[in-house]
Amino acid sequence: xxxxxxxxxxREYEVLKKKGKxxxxxxxxxxxxxxxxxxxxxxxMSIILGAEQGPKADPTTTTYTPRPEWYFFFVFxxxxxxxxxxxxxLATIGIPTICLVLLLLLxxxxxxxxxxxxxxxxxxxxxxMVIIAMxxxxxxxxxxxxPTEITMEAAPQYEDGKVAVAGxxxxxxxxxxxNGGTLGPELTHIGAELxxxxxxxxxLNPSGIMPPYTELPPEKLDAMVEYLAxxx
Amino acid sequence: xAENDADKTDGPVSGSGGLEKPHPxxxxxxxxxxxxxAFTVGGQAAGIAAVSIxxxxxxxxxxxxxxxxxxxxxxxxxxxxEFSADVYLPVIITIRSGIGEAGKTTAYVRQxxxxxxEDPADYIAVSTRCAHLGCPVRFVRAAGxxxxxxxxxxxxxxxxxxxxxxxxxxxxFQTRVVAGQVEIGPRxxxxxxxxxxxxxxxxxxxxxxxxxLYPPRPSTxxxx
Amino acid sequence: xxxxPDTLLPKALRKPAKPGENxxxxxASANGEEKSVVVEKLKEAPxxxxxxxxxxxxxxxFLTGMLLRKVPKGTNWFYTLGSATMFAFVVQAxxxxxxxxxxxxxxxxxxxxxxxxTNDVFMGEFVRGLHKWGASVMIILxxxxxxxxxxxxxxxxxxxxxxxxxxxxxxxxxxMGLTGYLLPFDQRSYWATIVAMNINGTGPIVGxxxxxxxxxxxxxxxxxxxxxxxxxxxxxxxxxxxxIGAHLYLVVKLGTTxxxxxxxxxxxxxxxxxxxxxQNGGGS
Numbered sequence: 001x002x003x004x005x006x007x008x009x010x011r012e013y014e015v016l017k018k019k020g021k022x023x024x025x026x027x028x029x030x031x032x033x034x035x036x037x038x039x040x041x042x043x044x045m046s047i048i049l050g051a052e053q054g055p056k057a058d059p060t061t062t063t064y065t066p067r068p069e070w071y072f073f074f075v076f077x078x079x080x081x082x083x084x085x086x087x088x089x090l091a092t093i094g095i096p097t098i099c100l101v102l103l104l105l106l107x108x109x110x111x112x113x114x115x116x117x118x119x120x121x122x123x124x125x126x127x128x129m130v131i132i133a134m135x136x137x138x139x140x141x142x143x144x145x146x147p148t149e150i151t152m153e154a155a156p157q158y159e160d161g162k163v164a165v166a167g168x169x170x171x172x173x174x175x176x177x178x179n180g181g182t183l184g185p186e187l188t189h190i191g192a193e194l195x196x197x198x199x200x201x202x203x204l205n206p207s208g209i210m211p212p213y214t215e216l217p218p219e220k221l222d223a224m225v226e227y228l229a230x231x232x
Numbered sequence: 233x234a235e236n237d238a239d240k241t242d243g244p245v246s247g248s249g250g251l252e253k254p255h256p257x258x259x260x261x262x263x264x265x266x267x268x269x270a271f272t273v274g275g276q277a278a279g280i281a282a283v284s285i286x287x288x289x290x291x292x293x294x295x296x297x298x299x300x301x302x303x304x305x306x307x308x309x310x311x312x313x314e315f316s317a318d319v320y321l322p323v324i325i326t327i328r329s330g331i332g333e334a335g336k337t338t339a340y341v342r343q344x345x346x347x348x349x350e351d352p353a354d355y356i357a358v359s360t361r362c363a364h365l366g367c368p369v370r371f372v373r374a375a376g377x378x379x380x381x382x383x384x385x386x387x388x389x390x391x392x393x394x395x396x397x398x399x400x401x402x403x404x405f406q407t408r409v410v411a412g413q414v415e416i417g418p419r420x421x422x423x424x425x426x427x428x429x430x431x432x433x434x435x436x437x438x439x440x441x442x443x444x445l446y447p448p449r450p451s452t453x454x455x456x
Numbered sequence: 457x458x459x460x461p462d463t464l465l466p467k468a469l470r471k472p473a474k475p476g477e478n479x480x481x482x483x484a485s486a487n488g489e490e491k492s493v494v495v496e497k498l499k500e501a502p503x504x505x506x507x508x509x510x511x512x513x514x515x516x517x518f519l520t521g522m523l524l525r526k527v528p529k530g531t532n533w534f535y536t537l538g539s540a541t542m543f544a545f546v547v548q549a550x551x552x553x554x555x556x557x558x559x560x561x562x563x564x565x566x567x568x569x570x571x572x573x574t575n576d577v578f579m580g581e582f583v584r585g586l587h588k589w590g591a592s593v594m595i596i597l598x599x600x601x602x603x604x605x606x607x608x609x610x611x612x613x614x615x616x617x618x619x620x621x622x623x624x625x626x627x628x629x630x631x632m633g634l635t636g637y638l639l640p641f642d643q644r645s646y647w648a649t650i651v652a653m654n655i656n657g658t659g660p661i662v663g664x665x666x667x668x669x670x671x672x673x674x675x676x677x678x679x680x681x682x683x684x685x686x687x688x689x690x691x692x693x694x695x696x697x698x699x700i701g702a703h704l705y706l707v708v709k710l711g712t713t714x715x716x717x718x719x720x721x722x723x724x725x726x727x728x729x730x731x732x733x734x735q736n737g738g739g740s
Contacts, residue, residue: 001613009613015720016528017711024464024523027531034536035543042547042593046585053574056567057646059676060324060338062360062370065381066647069637071595071630079365080383085399088364088435092658104623106606107616115609115716127606146381148370169372172379172386173395181384183395209394211375297672297679298665331678334563334646366654367647382651431674433657433667445660451674 005113065146073141074134080144083182145179152177152188154227161227164220168213176231184210189231196229299450305329308413309341315355315414317345320371322360325405325416337361339405339416340371340378348390355414357405358391364398366434378402390426400438401426406456418453430455460506461520469502521708528714534608535712537601542700544594548632549693551587559639561685563678566641591633598629610713618706621699628696635688638681649684650676 001009021027058064068076075096082091110123117124145151148171154162165171171180174187190199203213203221213221256268309323320340328335340358344350358378362369367382377394378387386394391402401424406417421432423439430448432438437446448455462470510516527535558577560569573580602622605611611619638649657667672679 006613012720013528013711013714016530016714016718017526019529019720020526020531020714022524023527027527027535028523030533030536031539034533034540038540038544038593038597039547042544042586042590043582045589045593046582049585049589051574051581051585051588053567053570053640054642054644057334057563057641057643059334059646060336061643062322062338062368064368064643064647066367066651067644068648068651069633069644071592071633072648076383079397083384083395083397085364085393085397088397088399089658089660091397092365092435092655093663100623100627104620107611107613107619110612113612115612115713117607117609117716120609123609124607127603131603147379147384148381169375169377169379172372172375172377172384181386181396183384183386209388211377211388213374216374295669297677298668300673302673327675328677331563334641334676335678361650365651365658367651433664433674434654435658436664446664447661449664449668449674451668 001111001113009113063148065148070138070142073139074137077137077141077144080141143178147171147180150176150179152179155230158223158227158230161223161225161230164224165227168216168224173210184208187228187231191229191231196225199228200225297451301450301453302328304418304453306408306410306415306417308410308415309339310414311412312343312355312409312414315341315343317343317347317352319373320358322371323357323416327419338368341407341414341416353409355407355409357407357416359403359405359419361403361434362398363393363400363402363434364396369402391422392424392426399435400424400432403431404428406453420453420455428455460503460510460516461524464519464523465503469499471500471503472496525708525711527712528718530715530718531712532715534604534715537597537604538707541594541597541601542704544590544597545629545696545700547590548587548594551583551590552689552693554583555587556689561639561682563641563676563681566639566681570640591636595629595633598626602626608713609716615706615710615713618703618710621703621706625696625699625703628692628699632688632692632696635684635692638684639688641681646676 078095079088079091082088112120112123114120147169148166150162150166150171165176170176170187173181173183174185175182176187180187194202200221202210203225206212216224256265305326307325309325310321315321320342322338323341324336325339326336338360340360342356344352344354344356346352350356360368360370362380362382362385364380364383364385367380369378369380369385369387371378376389378391380386380396380398383397385396385398387398387402388394391404393399393401401422403419403421405419408415408417419431420428421430421436421438422428425439427439429438429443431452432446432448436442555573558569558573558580560566570584574584575581605619605622634649634652638645653667653670656670657663659666668674670680670683671677672683
């Protein structure tokens, strides 16, 4: 903003201020009502949702799925989607620092004198995109399940197979429904792509980096093959 | 009087006819600049000295744990015939004493495997902290892999990374055999080729130039 | 003696008109006169007290400046988000202080002290719930407030410094969330904090030492919880209070913006043109 725009703004602001109302009691009343609303909301959440304690901290666990508080889900999801190991410092330090610097220096690189959001399309659209991105990342972070659970429904006769598949580490590399990783091919429709015999062969003698599942008891292997073959 | 005027002018060198130098802010009658300077510098020096006497020891107080090397602790976890070369057994060890459950962690222990070129007299103890950001990994027996529940990291039987964001293989603990009992000692990290280095935090690359970018810290035990 | 403005007082406490001002010059009976004098003195007492303080502090210009300043035309409910955030912080500070009376910051006893506080102390679960949900509400409000300021363009001249202070406040608020949720010491607390400290460690060169500093060592130590407690209770709230003070000072000094779709006509109105009839009939 050059000095002429600055002076114009200050003049316009003085005029609008003169036409306004005193802070006390008009704005104070609105603030007080909002205060009341905020306190009522917090109290209602406390009474309705309660404050139950979780299980005690156990650093020796190997079955717990760590998650941050909900307001950090967007960072959590960012760390999940950036898969290559070399980019880890970028996701942990690089991106948050860049975003913070951009946020901090906003008034210094946005020098447009216009304030109406309808008349500054770049700022408004960037703002909306950031909000959507953070909301999306937060939602995805909330949905991310542990790699030992398949949330997709299965018919009752395949339930044992589904539990077996979930417990044998398959989701570490494969995706079934919403759960699982992307190191290997997705298995959500594997029943339509491979016959049951092919699935069994792959489990016992896989290609690539997949480890062989030769140590399983036969009933478990059968149950797993049946469940996977049912995924069409 | 003439000398005083000469002090104050900044006009031509001849000393007459120049403008009087304006007095500095806060000037009072009879003030000399040397006196003013003495008080200014003296006051600031005293203030800085006072603040330093309190602040520097405080900073050192807060930063001290970074420089202390903890004592080496070895813990027996079982006799040598309990562990085999083809499967990991979880054991619970105490890495910090005096804080109850919060000081314990789980380690996966197995005997050295000849198929992998290891000495069967050695025991391998693998840490359960994922090398990406420290979440607890679980060993999946049927697949022989370690799986991390947080961000999708996967390791093979030796602890090397198969896929996902982990930056190096799983950390290990030093082991020794004393009187037929396997003992577990301090933690150390490994490079991509399983060469031991001093313990690093999860998320820190090891090997090559990374040894300098993520330097070894005095708060960890020396590498074996 | 400076006058405390009458408009800030409810009607009953304002100084009554002197006798004779309203034309009521007929005196009451002797008894009634004494009574009314005493009643009048009692009614004036609060104003006199305020005047006493005012004479010794000079607070009136400050208070009138702050409370009776004009807010621009068009100020709507969006403008309550900032003070709502501050009130949420006050709720957090108050509930936090009282929770601190029952909490033990030791890794062995923290969980048990929270169990005791939640189950055995009167209104314990409610107070703990206020603090826990208050944190989420405060973070939601602060993001809404930041969004409102952004979309209204209220970070532009002359309020750039206020925006910078605001971003610092958001970072401090998230740090409060981070240090705070270790304190209950349940599974979620412990593991989320381990990951958060390792995230710090991934910064090159300085990172490992920064992580050591936060953890008071290379692993989760006996003093890690105390360190987080000191940060959460003392250092960061102190910084937040100082920043809120600076933020509020700038808001009062510079004023809140008008909604950006409201424009004002700043061009000076042209002088009224007058047709002057020529007396001489003709000519200029």
